[in-house]
Amino acid sequence: MKVRSLLFTIILLLLSSCQPTRPSVTLAVLGDLMLVRDVRPARDSLAYLTPELQAADLAIANLESPLANDPPSADTGLGYNLCAWAPAANWLPDWGLDLLTLANNHRFDCGPDGVQETASVLSNLGLVPIGPGPEPFYREINGLKLAFLAFDDILAPLDVSAAAGVIRSARAGGSVVIVSVHWGMEYQGGASERQKDLAQEFAQAGAALIIGTHPHVLQPAAWIPGAAGKTLVLYSLGNALFDQAGLPDTHQSALVLLTLDAQGVRSARVLPFIIDVHASRVAAPDPQTAQHILDLINLP
Numbered sequence: 149m150k151v152r153s154l155l156f157t158i159i160l161l162l163l164s165s166c167q168p169t170r171p172s173v174t175l176a177v178l179g180d181l182m183l184v185r186d187v188r189p190a191r192d193s194l195a196y197l198t199p200e201l202q203a204a205d206l207a208i209a210n211l212e213s214p215l216a217n218d219p220p221s222a223d224t225g226l227g228y229n230l231c232a233w234a235p236a237a238n239w240l241p242d243w244g245l246d247l248l249t250l251a252n253n254h255r256f257d258c259g260p261d262g263v264q265e266t267a268s269v270l271s272n273l274g275l276v277p278i279g280p281g282p283e284p285f286y287r288e289i290n291g292l293k294l295a296f297l298a299f300d301d302i303l304a305p306l307d308v309s310a311a312a313g314v315i316r317s318a319r320a321g322g323s324v325v326i327v328s329v330h331w332g333m334e335y336q337g338g339a340s341e342r343q344k345d346l347a348q349e350f351a352q353a354g355a356a357l358i359i360g361t362h363p364h365v366l367q368p369a370a371w372i373p374g375a376a377g378k379t380l381v382l383y384s385l386g387n388a389l390f391d392q393a394g395l396p397d398t399h400q401s402a403l404v405l406l407t408l409d410a411q412g413v414r415s416a417r418v419l420p421f422i423i424d425v426h427a428s429r430v431a432a433p434d435p436q437t438a439q440h441i442l443d444l445i446n447l448p
Contacts, residue, residue: 171291172409175326176204176244179385179401180252180361182213184232186391188428193389194243196421196430197403201244204405205289208247208278208296209388210328210361214266216258231258234269241273251279251298252330252361278328282310284318292410295323301331301346302362308346312353319354319376324408328359332367332384335395337444339367339383347372351379356412360384365397368446380406380413382445391425399423400433400441418447 178197183189194201201207213232220231240248248270255263267277278285279298287294295318299311306329318325327350332343339347343360350358351374358381360367367384382404392398403419420441422433433441 170409172407172414173206173289173292173294173324174204175357175406175408176201176207177359177382177385177404177406178207178209178245178388180212180364180390181209181248181388182230182232182390183211183215183236184213184230185228186425186428187389189236189239189389190428191239191242193239193429196432197419198242198244200403200405200419204244206246206287206294207244208249208326208328208359209245210252210330211248211250211266211270212252212254212361212390214250214255214258214262215269216262216265217269220259229257230254231262234265237269237273237275240270240275245275247276247278247285247296249278249298249328249330249361251300251328253300253302255280255300255303282314284314284323284325286323292408293321293323294408295319295321295325296328297325298328299330301329301342306346308349312349315350315353315355316375324410324412325355325376326357326359327355328361330362331360332363334362334364335398336363337365337367337397339370343383347379347381347383351375351381355379356408357406358382364390364392365395366400366402366441366444368444369448371448374412376412378412380416385445387423389423389428389430391428393425397444399425400437400444401430402441402445404445404447416447418442418445
């Protein structure tokens with residue numbers, strides 16, 4: 149009986165090992181990133197996060213400061229200008245980033261041609277700019293097709309119907325759809341009704357993951373029903389690297405590490421970090437702060 153039981157166990161193990169594994173992709177997600185004003189980017193600015201960023205198949209952040217080889221000195225009329233000197237972006241590949249979203253309210257700070265110049269600078273560094281146009285960026289990794297989109301709801305109200313249509317089309321084409329959206333209100337600790345409404349629209353259109361930027365502080369994440377099953381909404385990931393020091397929550401942030409398959413987000417892990425504003429680098433938080441960050445994002 150023992151021999152028969154052992155043979156049965158071996159057969160089960162062999163059969164389970166022969167089961168095809170579903171293709172998956174790892175994604176590292178950060179919030180708002182700037183390279184100007186009191187931020188002095190250097191090789192070690194994101195050193196604490198770089199091993200995780202480099203280990204992921206793709207790493208994405210929102211580039212809040214557009215890039216120019218000759219930044220204009222004129223104010224944008226908003227009271228501040230985040231146009232950065234183009235060579236400041238040279239560190240981005242070293243930090244482990246791959247995709248930078250440009251759909252935000254500062255994209256014209258380098259002037260009317262700033263978006264195009266920013267995209268060109270990033271492309272020359274081997275990085276991929278996403279947005280602000282409606283065309284998805286497609287990438288296939290490990291047999292899994294991904295579609296990345298970036299929208300802005302701050303400079304002007306987003307055409308929700310058009311955005312949902314693009315998401316729906318990308319999903320119908322067999323892609324797992326990841327949407328970055330610049331939305332909400334600065335320094336608010338929770339999602340607004342507008343954010344929640346947009347998230348519902350995007351989820352129902354087929355987005356598997358929604359990444360929120362702009363509030364500059366962490367907001368609680370949520371799983372909501374969607375056309376692709378459950379959609380993970382990261383309403384705001386706060387700052388990745390910024391010079392805002394007035395509120396503690398603007399320099400307490402998180403890197404979210406995700407595994408996605410054809411059904412959407414399969415797993416999520418949060419790595420808390422703090423921004424040392426004066427040194428322009430991120431660092432490990434103490435245990436109490438780390439727990440506070442985990443409580444803020446409240447990723448179920």
